[in-house]
Amino acid sequence: MDFNSRILGIDPGSRITGYGVIEKESGGRLKFVACGVVKSTPSLPFPERLMEIYDGICEVIVKHGPDEAAIEDVFMSKNAMSALKLGHARGVLILAAIKHHLTVHEYTPLTVKQSVVGHGGADKRQVQHMIKSLLSLSGLPGHDASDALAVAVCHANMMRFEKESG
């Protein structure tokens, strides 16, 4: 017997972290549950900002009770310093998921775009529109929330694939 599965998608950021929760129904249909952002306060010392990010995503997990988490891999930018900051944020986000007994899956931005839009060169606007259509949303979600929903949808597609090929 198949159960519905709730997936939390995370688009990590040291300032703004997008999150999106979807439900994969036993028949395979994807249902929107929630989306939004977790912000950290730029004027606070970095350690306190990490706590804001951690506490913020813990709140989302407790509220929506996902079974699994999918998080976007870091895009290795030329700016090593911002990649490093992002690494700190990503570390506490992954910790929050594992502390709540979620399995954590990681996907590169390329895989997410290929899975959701069909090609890796898709821009943020295309992802947004595709997410709106796939999840039958009444409006366009913000960029960060939409990227997070895309990671969740990507994971749902991968689960299907694993199942079919398993």
Add this chain to the structure above:
Amino acid sequence: MDFNSRILGIDPGSRITGYGVIEKESGGRLKFVACGVVKSTPSLPFPERLMEIYDGICEVIVKHGPDEAAIEDVFMSKNAMSALKLGHARGVLILAAIKHHLTVHEYTPLTVKQSVVGHGGADKRQVQHMIKSLLSLSGLPGHDASDALAVAVCHANMMRFEKESG
């Protein structure tokens, strides 16, 4: 009235994190309390390793009850991927400190060496020997633990400086 202050020094690593706890007595003398390493298991998935690092340092904090934490800044190596991994580990280490209400101070490897050995070009062996002498240890601590004790000593010296100049 001055109170003794306990300082936790951390030398972060995604595989081995060194820690060192010292006590700064009200007269300014530095006393060794404990040192060691927190390891993560290379064969485990990265999210679980992050939890090992987080839980390990939390245990050290609960056991030794430091008042403040000092952590070494990441050395920006040419290998961006390993710097990024280190960022994840550092993120959960900082989170552990702030979750236990410690203030967190960050020092570059250069500052630590200058403060402990007297010049920024010191190698790991020189740091080890200076730490043994400064804290009147009977033996040489391991490299990771010794680096962590050095960060703690560096912070103790900075506190003295701040007080004198304040």
